[in-house]
Amino acid sequence: MIIDTRAIGGCDPNAAICARNISRDFQTGQQTQRVLHNIDVDIEPGKMTYLVGESGSGKTTLISIMCGILYPTEGDVRVFGTEIYDLEDTELVNFRLDNIGFIFQQYNLIPSIDAASNAAVPLIARGEDRHEAREKAVAMLEKLNIDDQAGKLPNQLSGGQQQRVAIARALVHEPRLVVCDEPTAALDATSGRRVMDLLREVAVSEDRACIIVTHDNRIFDLADRILVLEDGRITHDGTEMPKDH
Numbered sequence: 001m002i003i004d005t006r007a008i009g010g011c012d013p014n015a016a017i018c019a020r021n022i023s024r025d026f027q028t029g030q031q032t033q034r035v036l037h038n039i040d041v042d043i044e045p046g047k048m049t050y051l052v053g054e055s056g057s058g059k060t061t062l063i064s065i066m067c068g069i070l071y072p073t074e075g076d077v078r079v080f081g082t083e084i085y086d087l088e089d090t091e092l093v094n095f096r097l098d099n100i101g102f103i104f105q106q107y108n109l110i111p112s113i114d115a116a117s118n119a120a121v122p123l124i125a126r127g128e129d130r131h132e133a134r135e136k137a138v139a140m141l142e143k144l145n146i147d148d149q150a151g152k153l154p155n156q157l158s159g160g161q162q163q164r165v166a167i168a169r170a171l172v173h174e175p176r177l178v179v180c181d182e183p184t185a186a187l188d189a190t191s192g193r194r195v196m197d198l199l200r201e202v203a204v205s206e207d208r209a210c211i212i213v214t215h216d217n218r219i220f221d222l223a224d225r226i227l228v229l230e231d232g233r234i235t236h237d238g239t240e241m242p243k244d245h
């Protein structure tokens with residue numbers, strides 16, 4: 001694979017993500033709806049960046065584009081120096097497997113395998129030995145204080161426990177970029193802060209970045225940077241929430 005080393009639109013070569021001129025349309029019947037409008041954004045490593053905005057403002061669409069699971073209608077995205085939408089499909093899948101951990105609003109756990117096997121999925125997908133993968137998965141479940149549930153199937157777990165399994169699955173392969181959609185929504189305040197502490201420990205360092213989509217004002221104080229999205233445009237970029245929110 002040849003990586004084009006030319007900068008797109010003034011990308012900082014050290015940025016975790018450099019997104020330029022991102023627009024996205026959705027087609028519903030005859031109607032085309034533009035939900036993101038010419039967004040330029042850089043995400044720096046070493047920071048926990050929040051993406052905040054009302055329901056329907058385009059948060060999920062934007063993070064999906066920034067991490068290689070949804071093509072933009074227009075624009076370019078570079079993740080750790082790789083222009084991801086120039087990759088072939090299998091290259092993009094492998095890039096995501098190696099570099100990105102996802103925590104979705106829906107936990108997307110596999111119902112027929114236990115919690116430890118679910119948490120081990122990214123390691124097994126990369127071809128790691130199953131036994132070693134399970135051991136690493138159980139160690140991650142332990143950090144999340146849920147290793148006593150390792151042998152249970154998803155439908156034997158509470159919503160909050162399922163979410164912690166999904167979080168363990170996102171972190172188990174120590175990805176350089178972690179993207180989380182409402183990681184604390186189903187958790188009580190103490191568990192929520194514990195998850196955020198763990199995310200900071202595992203997902204934020206000199207060469208790692210973490211983006212969190214959240215409505216949860218209990219954790220706004222833990223952000224290093226807050227981006228506010230309104231109707232598909234970034235209207236605030238600062239270290240705190242704007243006063244009028």
Ligand SMILES: Nc1ncnc2c1ncn2[C@@H]1O[C@H](COP(=O)(O)OP(=O)(O)OP(=O)(O)O)[C@@H](O)[C@H]1O
Binds near residue numbers: 027028054056058061
């Ligand atoms: N697959 C799709 N087809 C058509 N419209 C879509 C699709 N996905 C999202 N949209 C529309 O795009 C807009 C932005 O949706 P998105 O899910 O990105 O918002 P959000 O800010 O993440 O909302 P929430 O906080 O409710 O999750 C909404 O109007 C939504 O209806």
